[in-house]
Amino acid sequence: MATRFGSARRATWRDRGAGVILWIAFITGASAALGCHASAGRSVGPRPAANTPVTPRQRAPAPTLTAAEAGRFAALALACVHREYPNKIAHVLTGPEDARPPHELTPAFFGCFDWHSAVHGHWVLARLARRFPDAPFAARARAALARSLTPEHIAGELAYIGAAQRGGFERPYGLAWLLQLAAELREWDDPQARAWSATLEPLERLAAARLTEWLPRLSAPIRVGEHSQTAFAMGLALDWADARDPSAAALLRRQAARMYGSDRGCNLNFEPSGHDFLSPCLAAADLMRRVLPPPAFAGWLRAALPGIPGDGDAAWLTPERPSDRSDGKLVHLDGLNLSRAWMLAGVAAGLPPDDPRQTSLRAAMTTHRAAGLEAVTDEHYAGGHWLGSFAVYLTTERGLTRSAAG
DSSP states (O other): OOOOSOHHHHHHHHHHTHHHHHHHHHHHTOGGGGGOOOOOOOSSOOOOOOOSSOOGGGSOOOOOOOHHHHHHHHHHHHTTTTOOOSOOOOOOOSSGGGOOOHHHHSSSSOOSSSHHHHHHHHHHHHHHHHHOTTSTTHHHHHHHHHHHOOHHHHHHHHHHHTSGGGTTTTTTHHHHHHHHHHHHHHHOOOHHHHHHHHHHHHHHHHHHHHHHHHGGGOSSOOOOSSTTOHHHHHHHHHHHHHHHOHHHHHHHHHHHHHHHTTOOOOOGGGOOOTTOSSOHHHHHHHHHTTTSOHHHHHHHHHHHOTTOOSSOOSTTSOOOOOSOTTSTTTTHHHHHHHHHHHHHHHHHHHSOTTOTHHHHHHHHHHHHHHHHHHTOOSSOHHHHTTHHHHHHHHHTTTTTOOSTTO
């Protein structure tokens, strides 16, 4: 969200955040962090974050995802990854020859209504088949992945996305999900998954390059609750980079410090906007918990989201309910409940074990988790084509477990 205060107020915030920024600059070697500007102005509110790595003693036990629940989420992905229509494409035409159907433009990821949903639909199938290899849905999930992730199809994706005039295609959201798919396949100890990973690698390299070349050119973070938001995409990309590309990981940490290190007073009372599926405040914190160790993160969070209570009450942040789940934009609020839940869990996990705010963060996480999961159904394709991915990200704790065992 855009800043609501003037430059004099921003200078004050910068001074107050100097300690945190100095620390970030020290660990990343990013002297540019000292000059970062303050975040969007807000007076009261909470924000989540979690540090790297998250240890078992820091994380509260979460309900286990059962094979039956995994099957329900897998069914949603299987129903859409090769369903071409309805389809919403973000398409730059360079001539009449570009007026072609989705399966010709992007032959691997043409289903699930839009490109990014097709990508994270494939991620769902890989993640669940990896975790539940003997479940009834696993064979169908493998077959769907094998159908999509062929050398010919990925070559087609590269030809389309790699065109110079499409440099902003699915940036940052879809590109970040592509990196998550690549990470999932690489972590899967399976011969077929290794072959898919190798096939996807050229597209993975392009996605990483597009993000890492773009972020340093941004004059400010993008603080919205939809696809163009920077914080959520940077968190996904950083999880990929920590395991795959140390240079990209260092760059992402420098950019996180520059963009969010001086955040102050983020007010969740200004959220959500009516079409949000991500929280600008919580996503920034969920990113910063990947950058700062627990003591430093605790101080950052105290300044950035000063309204988080320590009494264990969940009422400080309540779930949203869309007025019409058949509307593709209004149903975003169901996704907001799911993403808030995993971000709140992340914040709690990133704090020192004795931080009293953990109880309220986890209480709010529990209510959002329940509200979000209840809405994941196939009743309306408007939500059914993507909410299952958010449910899997939440219930398998993907943002908290990034090792090969994750």
